[in-house]
Amino acid sequence: MSIIDKVQASKNTTATFRKQRTGAERPAWEEEPSALGRAGKVIILVMVVLAVLGPLYTIVLTSISSQATITRAGGLVLIPGEISFAAYQQILDGGVVTRAVLVSVGVTATGTFISMVVSILCAYGLSRPGSFAHTPILFTLLITMFFSAGIIPAYLLVSGLGLINSYWALILPGAVSVFNIIILRGFFMGIDKGILESARIDGASEWRTLSQIVLPMSKAVTAVIALFYGVGYWNAFFNAVLYINDSAKNPLQVVLRSYVLQGVSVPGQVDVGTGAAAGPALQMAVIVLATIPILLVYPFVQKHFTKGVMIGAVKG
Amino acid sequence: MATGTESEHGSRQQGGPTLTTSSTAPASAAAPPTTTPRPDAARRSVGSVTARPRLRANRRVRFRRDRSLVLMTLPAVALLGVFAYVPMLGNVVAFQDYSPYVGIPGSPFVGFENFTRVLADPDFWHAVTNTLVITAFQLVFFFPIPIALAILLNSLVSPRLRSAIQAVVYLPHFFSWVLVVSVFQQIFGGAGLLNQSLRANGWQAVDIMTNPDTFLFLLTSQAIWKDAGWGIIVFLAALSAIDPAQYEAAAVDGAGRWKRTWHITLPGLRSVIVLLLILRLGDSLTVGFEQLILQRDAVGADAAEVLDTFVYYTGVQNGDWSYGAAAGLIKGLVSLALILVANKIAHIFGESGVYSK
Structure with missing residues (x-):
């Protein structure tokens, strides 16, 4: 463990103690925890947090370290040295990685949009038990959660539709998640019936009720579901392996795999001239690129999880 | 609101029996x-x-x-x-004896020949064994961790600290398997951080990422790193549903911290734990497909071949489409049966609505 980590850890520890003392509303009947118990708890939590953030820390740091710093560290960098963004400049300079980023962004944006439209409509359409054909449609959806056809028929279908090497093969087969529809539906069903009733009396169509009343009331759950879909598209790796043979069309996850796991060298890695970034920095930069969109969106949506997932949990 | 959830509940309970096509369920008395x-x-x-x-x-x-x-x-x-x-x-x-050149209409039917071939194939049974071993291992070493973490988090008094830690531990769930395996590769791989410091101190380097003997541990620790944090969300929800008055009453009666955990917290989690166990049972033939595909080359098929990868490699990679499809269909049907059995068990335990994940 490096000095930085230790400092961070001790900072965390003191913060923990302070918060426990000040922000506490420990009920009167509960005994104060023993010093040993409290220390144990803090140690476990610090270890858990470090286990998650530690690897990310060293990966980000390596990606922005200069070649000299990386050579001195012998690989991954733990102590910040000279900072250099050469790795990012190099991979974003219009090569394979840049292309892959564009593919991933395009697929994720298009896919999330299609999935959200389809899912919201379907969830609202199924949010009133007893409406026409409600139960058969619901069953049609649910059966697909019990039994999936398998890889081979799915592949044969996609190739039969002529979608091999098409970006649509990365979007359409997984565009509908019944699980997400059920979560949305659960939320829509919880909306006060009186509001919907008065909208109908005022002459609003179902479309208008959905877009102007139900959706504005469901921002939190919609955000969570959009994140689920978006992350799903962004992270998808195997469908690209299956359906995309043209390496120019590979999304970022496939490129990440070939550079970091299969040892293919990142373009530019070979010419170790002046100013060129070191191999590890390039690899780490690709890893960071694959993480950034998630890190950007995550904080804004994270606080809604408990609500969104709790509904799913209660229903599930 | 109340009628909404109630009628939904009704339709769900109908769900089980309709799928099993058995008429034993009491709920089927309702209209078609x-x-x-x-x-x-x-x-x-x-x-x-x-x-x-x-x-x-x-x-x-x-x-x-x-x-x-x-x-x-x-x-x-x-x-x-x-x-x-x-x-x-x-x-x-x-x-069929499927050939891509003539397609499904042109390929001859061969009855159950593919199935008998699959069931006589030792590689298939090897994949089944691997799948079940991984499932069982993860059930023992992965499943309890989110429960323990949730209880620990729930015992924190400061809500701000609690939500900060939640935000951190949920995060890896949103990373792709490629990313998770890459991170592990950077830490534990041949040129990774661990070996880097081992070598710096003059010790022998160990390559955890390619060792088939420890692969089970590696798989499980990756799964824990990625999903154990996310797993606590359901338990936290269940914990928040426990009436604090119970704790207070127990404390007044002299029950200490451990006693309260044992007699109030765990019973409060019982139904969620039972539910998740049952769901896991129904899902036991499915173990991290992407995770295994990514590492199968590194550790070899002997340790990393599971049912899903077997289907992929025999069917798509070797072009034996019918054979792979037969293996996949066996897996799908057995999984379906397991889910329905799990559903029945859930009803025996008095749980409902086990149709979703």
């Missing part, structure tokens, strides 16, 4: 699905023997009233129809 009317319509139609024509008229009225709702579901139904139901039919290749 298509004619389940709204409460107001129910008064008019149900119980009347001569209701047929009126029912049809009623159906037309309901269709006119609800057609935009039906229309809204159509895009999703169409997508599932094409990408979920058509492949189900596509499983006929399992009964």
Whole structure:
């Protein structure tokens, strides 16, 4: 463990103690925890947090370290040295990685949009038990959660539709998640019936009720579901392996795999001239690129999880 | 609100029996699905023997009233129809000697030959064994961790600290498997951080990422790193549903911290734990497909071949489509049976709605 980590850890520890003392509303009947118990708890939590953030820390740091710093560290960098963004400049300079980023962004944006439209409509359409054909449609959806056809028929279908090497093969087969529809539906069903009733009396169509009343009331759950879909598209790796043979069309996850796991060298890695970034920095930069969109969106949506997932949990 | 959830509950409970096509469930006494009317319509139609024509008229009225709702579901139904139901039919290749050049219509039917071949294949059974071993191992070493973490987090008094830690531990769930395996590679791989410091101190380097003997531990620790944090969310929800008055009463009666955990917290989590265990049982033939595909080359098929990868490699990679499809169909049908069994067990335990993940 490096000095930085230790400092961070001790900072965390003191913060923990302070918060426990000040922000506490420990009920009167509960005994104060023993010093040993409290220390144990803090140690476990610090270890858990470090286990998650530690690897990310060293990966980000390596990606922005200069070649000299990386050579001195012998690989991954733990102590910040000279900072250099050469790795990012190099991979974003219009090569394979840049292309892959564009593919991933395009697929994720298009896919999330299609999935959200389809899912919201379907969830609202199924949010009133007893409406026409409600139960058969619901069953049609649910059966697909019990039994999936398998890889081979799915592949044969996609190739039969002529979608091999098409970006649509990365979007359409997984565009509908019944699980997400059920979560949305659960939320829509919880909306006060009186509001919907008065909208109908005022002459609003179902479309208008959905877009102007139900959706504005469901921002939190919609955000969570959009994140689920978006992350799903962004992270998808195997469908690209299956359906995309043209390496120019590979999304970022496939490129990440070939550079970091299969040892293919990142373009530019070979010419170790002046100013060129070191191999590890390039690899780490690709890893960071694959993480950034998630890190950007995550904080804004994270606080809604408990609500969104709790509904799913209660229903599930 | 109350009626909404209630009728939904009804339709769910119908779900089980309809799928098993058994008529043992008490809930099937309700009207058949298509004619389940709204409460107001129910008064008019149900119980009347001569209701047929009126029912049809009623159906037309309901269709006119609800057609935009039906229309809204159509895009999703169409997508599932094409990408979920058509492949189900596509499983006929399992009964054929499929050749991509002539397609499904031109390929000869061979009956159950592919299935007998699969069931006689030691590689298939090896994949089954690996799958079950991984499932069992993860059940023992992965499953309890989110429970313990949730109880620990719940015992924190400061809500701000609690939500900060939640934000951190949920995060890896949103990373892709490629990313998770890459991170592990950077830490534990041949040129990774661990070996880097081992070598710096003059010790022998160990390559954990390619060692088939420790692969089970590696898989499980990756799964823990990625998903154990996310797993606590359900338990936290269950914990927040426990009435604090119970703790207070127990504390007043002299129960200490451990006693309260044992006698109040764990019983409060019981139903969630049972539910998740049962779901895991239904899912036991599915173990991290992407995770294994990514590492199969590194550790070899002997340790990393599971059912899903077996289907992929025999079917898609070796081009033995019918053979792979037969293995996949066996897996799908056994999984379906397991889910239905799990559903039954859930009902025995008095849990409902085990139709979703």
